[in-house]
Amino acid sequence: MTLQRLLLSSLCVCVLAACGGTEALGEEEGLVLRTSEAAEEGDPGWPMQGTQLHGSNLTSASFTGAMLNGVAIQNLHLEQGELVGSVPLTISRTTPSMQACTSSTTGIARSCGFTSMGVGTCTPGTSVTLGGGACGLGACTGDTAVRVCEGTLPCEHSSTTRLVSGNDACGSFCSSVQFTCPVSGIYNVLAGPYVSSGSWSVKLVPDSGKFPGSREVRGTELRSATLSVVMGGVSTVVLIDDVINASQLHGPFGELWDATGETFLYHLVRPLTSGSVEVCASHESNPNWQWAVPMSGVFDASNGVRHEEAGRFTFGCDSAVIAKCYRWGYKSWREKQGENEPDMGQLHAACTRMARADYCGNGESFTLDGTPIHPWDTLPTAIRQHGPDTPKAFFEAGWQDFGAVCLSKTRWEQLKPLPAECPLVAPGWIVPGAPGVQCPPGQRWDDTLNKPCATVCNSAEEAQAYSPSIRLFNESHYNSGP
Numbered sequence: 001m002t003l004q005r006l007l008l009s010s011l012c013v014c015v016l017a018a019c020g021g022t023e024a025l026g027e028e029e030g031l032v033l034r035t036s037e038a039a040e041e042g043d044p045g046w047p048m049q050g051t052q053l054h055g056s057n058l059t060s061a062s063f064t065g066a067m068l069n070g071v072a073i074q075n076l077h078l079e080q081g082e083l084v085g086s087v088p089l090t091i092s093r094t095t096p097s098m099q100a101c102t103s104s105t106t107g108i109a110r111s112c113g114f115t116s117m118g119v120g121t122c123t124p125g126t127s128v129t130l131g132g133g134a135c136g137l138g139a140c141t142g143d144t145a146v147r148v149c150e151g152t153l154p155c156e157h158s159s160t161t162r163l164v165s166g167n168d169a170c171g172s173f174c175s176s177v178q179f180t181c182p183v184s185g186i187y188n189v190l191a192g193p194y195v196s197s198g199s200w201s202v203k204l205v206p207d208s209g210k211f212p213g214s215r216e217v218r219g220t221e222l223r224s225a226t227l228s229v230v231m232g233g234v235s236t237v238v239l240i241d242d243v244i245n246a247s248q249l250h251g252p253f254g255e256l257w258d259a260t261g262e263t264f265l266y267h268l269v270r271p272l273t274s275g276s277v278e279v280c281a282s283h284e285s286n287p288n289w290q291w292a293v294p295m296s297g298v299f300d301a302s303n304g305v306r307h308e309e310a311g312r313f314t315f316g317c318d319s320a321v322i323a324k325c326y327r328w329g330y331k332s333w334r335e336k337q338g339e340n341e342p343d344m345g346q347l348h349a350a351c352t353r354m355a356r357a358d359y360c361g362n363g364e365s366f367t368l369d370g371t372p373i374h375p376w377d378t379l380p381t382a383i384r385q386h387g388p389d390t391p392k393a394f395f396e397a398g399w400q401d402f403g404a405v406c407l408s409k410t411r412w413e414q415l416k417p418l419p420a421e422c423p424l425v426a427p428g429w430i431v432p433g434a435p436g437v438q439c440p441p442g443q444r445w446d447d448t449l450n451k452p453c454a455t456v457c458n459s460a461e462e463a464q465a466y467s468p469s470i471r472l473f474n475e476s477h478y479n480s481g482p
Contacts, residue, residue: 047324047328047372047373047375048369048370048371048372048373049321049324049354049355049356049357049367049371049372049373050319050320050321050324050355050356050367050369050370051356051365051367051368051369052281052317052319052320052321052356052369053299053301053304053320053321053322053352053356053363054299054301054314054315054316054317054320054322055280055281055289055292055316055317055318055319055320055322055323056231056279056280056281056292056315056317056320057231057232057301058229058230058231058238058268058279058315059230059231059233059298059299059300059301059314060229060230060298060309060312060313060314061227061228061229061230061238061294061312061313061314061315062227062228062229062311062312063076063077063311063312063313064076064228064311065227065228066085066225066226066227066228067225067226068087068217068221068222068224068225068226069224071087071088071090072087073085073086073087073217073225074086074087074088074214078294078295078296078313078333079218080262080263080331080333081246081258081262081263081264081293081294081326081331081333082218082219082262082263082264082294083218083222083264083266083294084216084217084218085216085217085218085222086214086215086216086217087214087215087217088118088119088212088213088214089118089119089120089121089152089186089212089213089214089215090118090119090152091116091118091119091152091153091154091188092151092152092153093153093154094154095153095154095155095156095190096111096112096156097110097111097112097113097114097147097154097155097156097157097190098114098115098116098154098190099112099113100112100113101113101196101197104195104196104197105195105196106194106195106196107145107194108145108146108147108157108165108166108167108194109157109158109165110157110196111156111157112196113192113193113196114145114147114154114190114191114192115190115191115192116154116188116189116190117188117189117190117191117202117204117212118188118189118204118211118212118213119152119186119187119188119189119212119213120186120187120188120189120206120209120210120211120212120213121185121186121187121209121210121211121213121214122181122185122186122187122206122208122209122210123181123185123208123209124181124182124183124184124185125180125181125183126180126181126208126209127178127179127180127181128178128179128180128181128187128206128207128208128209129176129177129178129206129207130146130148130176130177130178130179130189130204130205130206130207130211131174131175131176131204131205131206131207132144132146132174132175132176132177132191132202132203132204133172133174133175133176133202133203134168134169134170134172134174134175134176135169135170135176136170137176137205137206137207138174138176138202138203138204138205139174139202139203140173140174140175140200140201140202140203141199141200141201141202142173142193142198142199142200142201143167143168143173143193143194143195143198143200144167144173144174144175144191144192144193144194144200144202145165145166145167145175145191145192145193145194146165146166146167146175146177146189146190146191146202146204147162147164147165147189147190147191148162148163148164148165148177148179148187148188148189149161149162149163149187149188149189149190150162150163150182150184150186150187151182151184151186151187151188152186152188153188154188154190155190163179163180163182163187164177164178164179165177167194168194173194174202175191175202181209185209186213189204189211191204218264219243219245219264220243220244222240222243222266223240223241223242223243224239224240224241225239225240226238226239226240226271227240229315231270231279236270237270237271238268238269238270238271238279239268239269239270239271239276240266240267240268241267241268241269241276242266242267243264243265243266243267244264244265244267244291245261245263245264245265246258246261246262246263246264246265246293247259247260247261247263249265249288249291251287251288252285252286252287257288257291257318257327258327262331263293263326263331264294265288265291265292265293265318266291266292266293266294266315267290267291267292268280268292268315278290279292279315279317280292280317280318280319281317281319283319285370286318286319288318289317289318289319290317290318291317291318292315292316292317292318292323293315293316293318293322293323293326293327294313294314294315295313295314295315295316295322295326295332295348296308296313296314296332296333296345297309297313297314297332297345297349298312298313298314299314299322299349299352300363301363302363303361303362303363304349304352304353304356304358304361304362304363305349305363306345306346306348306349306352306401308345321351321352321355321356322352324355325348325351325352325355326348328351328375328383328384329383329384330344330347330348330351330383331344331348332344332345332348337379337380337381338380340469341379341380341471342469342471346400346401347377347379347401347471347472349401350399350400350401350471350472351375351399351472353399353400353401353402353403353404354373354375354397354399354404354472354474355373355375357410357411357412357415358403358404359397359403359404359407359410359417359422359424360403360404360417360421360422360423360424361402361403361404361423362403362421362422364417364421366410366411366412366415366416366417367411367412367415368412368415368479371411371412371476371479372476372477373396373411373474373475373476374393374474374475374476375472375473375474376472376473376474377471377472377473378460378471378473379471386460386473393475393476393477394408394409394475394476394477394478395408395409395457395458395459395460395473395475396408396409396410396411396473396474396475396476397457397463397473397474398457398460398463398464398466398467398470398472398473399470399472399473399474400467400469400470400472403423403424404424405455405457405463405466405467405470406424406441406455406456406457406462406463406466407424407455407456407457408456408457408458409476409478411476411479412479412480412481413478413479413480413481414480414481419431419434424455425452425453425454425455426454427454427456428454434454435451435452436451436452436453436454436455436456437449437451437452437453437454438453438454439453439454440465441456441457441461441462441463441465441466442462442465442466460473
């Protein structure tokens with residue numbers, strides 16, 4: 001085992017593996033903390049991690065119960081990094097035929113006593129049969145009449161936008177009509193009793209297309225939508241105050257949030273009786289703190305565990321690590337790169353452990369906000385490449401979704417997990433009384449000494465000796481301070 005990390009300083013005591021000296025070095029030597037916005041500005045390969053997981057107390061959102069302008073959003077779901085749903089198509093106005101008749105009136109051409117049944121969609125130019133209980137389509141009671149109009153504007157019998165009218169069909173008092181789908185692919189239907197004073201009901205069913213129809217809503221169309229969420233363990237509602245494509249949002253140093261156009265960000269507020277409050281916690285050094293990215297899966301706020309939960313998803317605020325790992329390229333919706341490669345949701349979860357220095361995989365962070373790290377992966381097509389060796393940077397750990405698999409050093413000299421609370425085995429030759437003995441990388445138990453091996457690794461190759469499926473690693477500086 002390479003021990004160079006362990007020998008860098010004899011003046012400090014490390015909990016798990018190697019630890020850095022406290023000698024004050026110049027900024028150009030790179031061992032002191034680069035807290036800095038300047039660190040990321042000067043070297044984009046060194047993004048700044050953080051301690052927060054969600055960046056708010058909104059722990060999950062529901063795909064059901066969403067509303068847009070008082071209308072339920074149907075089939076809300078995620079497509080890559082974007083919320084997409086549909087809402088029913090509705091008529092655009094009323095017409096005299098939708099008013100009540102002042103006296104009993106008969107016929108399909110009358111201008112009163114009709115009711116809007118909704119809006120349908122079809123393929124332009126095709127023939128559509130719309131059944132209202134006759135000829136094997138739909139259902140009705142009483143003697144019914146139907147009028148079909150082009151688009152979303154209800155029409156009168158004499159209107160040029162009327163496509164067809166009808167009543168009795170196939171030897172019944174129920175209706176069935178046939179028309180050619182208009183260029184718009186949209187039609188609306190009025191129906192009522194043949195005699196305006198009669199009792200009736202009708203269920204309309206087309207032989208093609210959809211009735212009632214719907215339209216897709218996504219992107220900025222979701223402004224003013226409300227979502228059912230869980231905040232602080234309590235079910236409540238948040239409002240989408242604004243939406244932006246991430247390719248239009250710049251970071252503090254001019255970099256694009258996500259240049260691909262695959263991602264939309266959402267500004268969320270919680271409505272109050274008077275006004276509203278921000279969902280994402282404000283962050284003075286981050287101009288984009290109010291934006292949140294939607295993610296599949298749900299993260300347990302207490303221990304950081306990610307799991308799939310039917311009908312629910314997560315919002316990660318920009319200042320916290322769920323969003324940071326997405327922005328670094330670990331997008332949970334990306335396809336696996338091979339049969340033996342990790343699921344991208346797992347890799348994103350591993351990134352959140354890495355970003356928070358959650359070595360023990362129990363949700364406890366051992367870092368400080370704004371500390372630069374150098375993450376990379378060994379996927380067949382790397383999302384973040386290691387690149388040339390970075391001067392004065394040292395291997396820290398190999399990561400999976402349950403935390404660090406092994407450790408070379410902690411990110412901060414004064415922030416170290418307690419051995420009793422961590423599945424990583426502390427090295428006894430560093431920590432007095434610790435049980436770990438020195439073994440080859442990947443070995444878990446020393447049969448000769450009948451003791452556990454210290455889980456130490458000083459390179460990606462040594463980390464993979466513990467678990468060949470590890471794909472995510474990081475380097476960091478030796479940081480010390482109050």
